[in-house]
Amino acid sequence: MPQERSAYVELGYSGDFGLSGLTEQLCSPDRLAVDLPAALAVAAGLADGSDGEEAVELGEDARRLLDGPLSEEVLHTVWLAAAGRIFSPAGHGMDTRTWLRAISDLATDRLRQNKRSYVPPPVQPVRDEDLCREVVAEIRGLAADLTGASALPDLVPGLEQVVTLADADVGFRLFLRALKAYSVRVSKERYDRFLRLGERLGYPVAVVREGLDVDWPPIDTTHRDTSWDFGLSQLAGNAHQDWRADMARREVHRVADADEPGQSPGTAAALLLEDALRLLHSPLSDDTITTLWVAVSDAALRIDGRDWLRLVADVCEERLREVAPAYTPVVQPARTELADTVLLEVRETALAVADKAVSPHWQPLPAVDAMAVLEQVVGRVDPDLGFRLFLRVLRLLSVRVRRGQYERYEAIGERFEYGEYHVNEIEQLVQ
Template sequence: MPQMRPDYVELGYSSDFGLTGLTEQLRSPGLPAALAAAARLADGSDGDEAVELGEDARRLLDAPLSDEVLRTVWLAAVGRIFDPADHGMDTRTWLRKLSDMATDRLRQNKRSYVPPPVKPVQNADLCGEVVAEIRQQSAELTAACELPDLVPALEQVVTLADADVGFRLYLRALKACSVRVPKEAYDRFLGLGERLGYPVAVVRDGLDVDWPPIDTAHRETSWDFGLSQLAGNAHQDWRADTARRAILRVADADEPGQPPGSAAALLLEDALRLLRSPLSDATITTLWVAVSDAALRMGGRDWLRLVADVCAERLREVAPVYTIVVPPARTDSADAVLRELRETVPTVVDKAVSPHWQPLPAAQVMAALEEVVRRVDPDLGFRLFLRFLRVLAVPVTREQFERYEAIAERFAYGKYHVGEIEQLVHWAT
C-alpha cells in the first residue's frame, strides 16, 4: 500500500468507513440527524471508526482547497441530501465539527489523545490513475450530479489533498448520483481499491455496473466453483433442514469480478450435468459423500434437484434474463484426467472415507469419478477428483501437482484453484 498508510482490510473493515462511510448513512437534510449519524459512526467499533472519520476530515482541511471545491465534492458524495450551507455553515466548518467529534470520542479512551499529523497519499502515479478514472466518467458524472464543477473539484481533492479519500469520494458520487459504469472501469476500480487496502465493498456495494451477460465458460474466479465448491463447504453435521441455506451460501457467493448470479449459474450447470447423466442414483450419492465427507440423507438425484432449485431461485432474483443452457462437455482433456485418476488408484486402494463411521471404500469412489470423466464431463470429474484428494489427504508428488496445474490451465481454472491442494505435496516429501 502506498506511503505506509494502513491496510483497511487488515484493520478489520468490511465496508465503507470514515468520511465516505458517513455520507452513505445520511438520510435526512436536517443538521441534528447528520450529527447523530456522525456520532454513531464515530462510536462504532470502540472508537476505531472515529480514527478514520477524523483522519479523512483533516486530510481535506489541511489541503489548499477552496470551500467551493469542498462543498461540491461533499454534495456529490451525499447526493445533495445534506448541505451544511442550509444550516449556516461552510463546508470547512462542517469538517471541523466532524474532526472534533472524532477527537472527543477517542479521548474517552485516552484523555491525552492528540490527533497525529495526516499522512496524505500523494503518489504521483496513483494520483494520475485516479484522475484518469474520474475523467473517463466526467460527462455522465457531471450530468447526473448536476454539479458543473464536480470533475475539476474531485481532481483537486486527489492531487492537492489525498488520492485515497479523493477516490472514495469519487466512488460515493458515482453511487449517490446513480451513474452506470462499464465493467472494464469497475475492474480497474477494484485494482485501485486493492492497492489502497480497501475491502471490496468500498468499490462494489451500491455501484451500478454495466454487467455483461453471465458466461459460464468465462468463470472469472480464482478459486473453486460449482458442485466441487459446494462439497468443500459441506460438513459432517449436514442436516436436511439446513441444506437449502448451505446451497444458497455458495450460490450467492459471486466473486467481485463476476456478473451477479455467476456462482449460481456455475453450480446449476454442474447439478444439471449430473441430473441429466446416465449415472445411477447410487453413484451420484457415492460421489457426493466422498467429495464432501458429509452424510446425505436423501437420494443423490433428489439432492441435485434441491441444488438446482435453489440456484434457479437465485438466478430469477439477480439475473432474470439469464437463459439456463448446459453447453457440451469439453472432452479433449478426458484422457489426461483419466491417467491421473488411474495413477492414484494404487495409492488409495486401502483407504476409505469416514473409516470409523459408515466407511466408503476409496476404490468405489475412484470408479465413480472415472464414470463422471468418461460419461458426463472431464472438467467436473477433475474438480471432484481434486476435492476427493483433500478429503483423503492423499500425498501428491511435485510432478503430479505440476500435471494437475497443466490440466487446470486447459480447463481455464483460476490461479488459486489447484493451489488449494499444494499442502498435499509437502506431505509427500
C-alpha cells in the first residue's frame, strides 16, 4: 500500500470501513431516511465494532477530509452522493465540516475508552501521483453516467478534488459508494481495474465488489478466472474426516457459492457442476466413483459416490438458479490429447506409494487403489479432472516430489490453463 501504511486486509477488515463503511450502513435497504440522532447512532455502532478498532479508520477518514483544502460545497456534494441522500447534515442545520468533526470526535471518544490519553495521530493522506491519476481517470470515465444517475452536476469535479487535494484512498472509496448508491453499471474491464486499484490500496475485495453493478459476461467454464484450485478437486481439498451427513449440503455450498473476485457470479458453481456431471455420466462403475471420492477427500463422508455427486449437482443448480438463471450447464469436451502425459505421471507415482494409504488410521484405503481409480478418470473420463484430483492425492499421501517432477506438473498445469497458484499448492512436497 502506498506511503508505508498497513493494508486494510492485514488489519483484519473483510468489508467496507471508515466513512465509506458508514455510508454503506446508512444506505441499508431498510432505511428510507435518517435523522441526526440516528446517523450518530449508526456511526457510534460502527466505531464500537472490533473493540473500537474500526474507530481508528472512521476518525482517520474524517480528519483526512477536514485537513484538505476542500470547500463546504465539495464536501457536502460528495457526502450526499456516497450516502445516497439518505442523510444530509444540511437538513439538520449542520454543515458538512461540523458533521465530519462530530464523526472524528465520536471516534476519538471511543478510542479513549481503551486509552484515556489517546490523541489522534497526524493524518497520513495517500497522494501518490500515479494512483491519483488512475483514480481520477476512472471517475472521469463514468462522469456522464454518475452525474445523470445522481442528479448532482458538481459530483464528478468534487470527487476529483477529494482524490487530488485530500486523499486518493478516501476519494476512491467514496466514488465506489456513489456508484453503488445510484446503481451505476460498470463494465467487467473497468471492474477489473477497480480490483487492481483496491489491491494496491490494501482493500478487502468486498470494498470493490459488494453492491457494485457489474456488467458481467456470461459464465464460460473454459475461462476459469481463478488463480487457485476449483471444481470437485477444490471441494475434495476442503473435505475432512469430521464431515457429517447433516452438514454435507452446507459444505458443498461453501465451494459452490465462493466465486473468485474476477469470476462472473455462479462461475464456481458452474465449474463444480461440470465436474460432477462429467463423472455422473461417465462409464465408471458406482464402486469406482465411491472409491475415487474416498481417495481424494481423505475418507470424508463415505457414501455412495453417485449419490454424493447428485447432491453436489443439486446444490450447484440451486446456486445457478439464484445468480445466473440464464446459464445452461454444459460439459466441455475432455482434453484427451494430454491423457498419456498425465497417465505417465500417475503411474510413476503409483510405484512410489505402494506402502502408503489414504486415511491410514481410520478405514485405510491403499494408495495403489487410489492410483488405480485416478488412472480410470484420466483415461476414461477427463485428463484435466484426473490431474487435479491426482494433485490432491499427492498432498494427502505426503508424497515427496522431485524438482523435475514438479516442473513437469507445472508444465501440465499451464497446458490445462490453471491459475498461477494451482500447482504451487504442492510445492512444499518438493525435495
